[in-house]
Amino acid sequence: MFAVLSPARKVLRRVAGIASVAVLTACAPIGLSDLGSSGGGPSINPNAPVQVALLVPKSDPGAASVARSLENAARLAIADLGGVNIDLRVYDTAGQADTAAAQAQRAVDEGAKIILGPLFQNAANAAGVAVADEGINVLSFSNNTAIAGGNVFVLGSTFDNTATRLLSYARSQGKGDVAVLYTDNVPGQVARNAITTAAARTGATVVGAEAYALNTESLTAAVGRVKGLVDSGAAQSIFLTDDWDGGLSVVLQLAPEQGISPASTQYIGLTRWDIRSDGFHLPGINGSYFAMPDTSMAQNFSARYAQAYGSQPHNLGGLAFDGIAAIGALVKAGRKDALTAKALTQSAGFQGTGGVFRLLADGTNQRALAVATVRNNQVVILDPAPRSFGGAGF
Structure with missing residues (x-):
């Protein structure tokens, strides 16, 4: 365990600085819901430039x-x-x-x-x-x-859209009771809220949500609390909000080592897990669910x-x-x-x-997404992106 935690601390110290930037850029903007109208916009001559x-x-x-x-x-x-x-x-x-x-x-x-x-x-x-x-x-x-x-x-591409696609698929596979493990910053909180909203929309259930700061001690404690939900049978899946620029690589290594086995618990990722093939060896990514566009x-x-x-x-x-x-x-x-x-x-x-x-x-928007996983260090499509609205996957 200590051999794992030592490099993990180094990684998390490095990404803590990145997270602080994310918080600054994620400040709440002025809402525009009261501006314009549902049909608003200019009239044009479609035959002219x-x-x-x-x-x-x-x-x-x-x-x-x-x-x-x-x-x-x-x-x-x-x-x-x-x-x-x-x-x-x-x-x-x-x-x-x-x-x-x-x-x-x-x-x-x-x-x-x-x-x-x-x-x-x-x-x-x-x-x-x-x-x-x-x-x-x-x-x-x-x-x-x-x-x-x-x-x-x-x-x-929004968290809401991605979370809805993934939770809809997870529920169809009998894995719709999820525990959320999220970063304790503004992006993480937005992601957690998107997952909660998507759960209500799809019939999935968020059985718990645990936040962690970007340090090993906080992450270890949060994973331990999620493990309690898994061990009790309350959670069938663990939904992660982190990304490769944050602490995702550490989470995908540490959580399985703390006893949340990917063989019995479904790992789900809100971010693009396919873009870093050097992370495909991490135990938590094998058999996971994540979303990606039509390849x-x-x-x-x-x-x-x-x-x-x-x-x-x-x-x-x-x-x-x-x-x-x-x-x-x-x-x-x-x-x-x-x-x-x-x-x-x-x-x-x-x-x-x-x-x-x-x-x-x-x-907001709705985008067609495929549900994918990693097997034998390769991305595998589990459910293709729909080609039109109204079909499977929407």
Whole structure:
């Protein structure tokens, strides 16, 4: 045990600094639920060029590569539209909320009919507030549902959507009684709440939730409390909210060693566990459940992007492609109301880089996801991502 805990302490000391940054960037934004209307948005001439503003943090040193990938993906999507004239104009937010608000207003003053972006939640919130009184919708790249509503939509994959998919599948497999093990910070608390909400939606049951700070002593104690729920028979599954940039690798090693066996207890992950193959040897990941987009669609997008730009897209780059694809599909249909909330939230949804998705009236989104696991150091799809809404998996 001590041989395990010694390196674990080193890892957790390193990620504690990362967690503190996450807390700072996850501060609660101003709500927009009282702005705009369910059908709000401008009328357009679908046969004329449609001006779209792309707001990205081009001059932010820490996000410039993401901004470049988002812009490239947006232009790749425009090239696919055939017959739809999108006039894309790019505005630099510098990663700052006040700059994003000013640039959003400038874009609308210059003729933008819809805003794609910004990237960061506070910037997206500020941009939405700035143009709400002019009836302009914002398709942000954030995944924070706290800023969704009114004229702001989030394109990023949300905890709510992922938790719902995974708990629905777990319940179908007789493993719907879950104990949640979450990081004791704002992102962890948001994740815990998403799991609780998803449980109520799917008929699963959260039998307990235990928080841990990013140090070995706290994690050991939290795992011990979860083990009590498992040993008593209350919990069939353990739902983890951590990710590879946090303490996930330590959790997936430590929890099995403390007696929560993956052979008898289902491990479920809220984050993408497939992106770090060097973690596939950890005992907790074998036989686990986690969610991922349609692999064939995602690989097709990455290949086309690489062919066009000579490099792989950032993992958020596809969000800009999705936004343009949605806008283009509605404009191509000849709809004067293509950029209104009523049109954007059509129930049929849109084809995106990771499969089908749709925007919801509350500003959040629903995305098709596959349920996957790891066996023999390989990712295995247990339940494929649905190809349309209304089918299995939704």
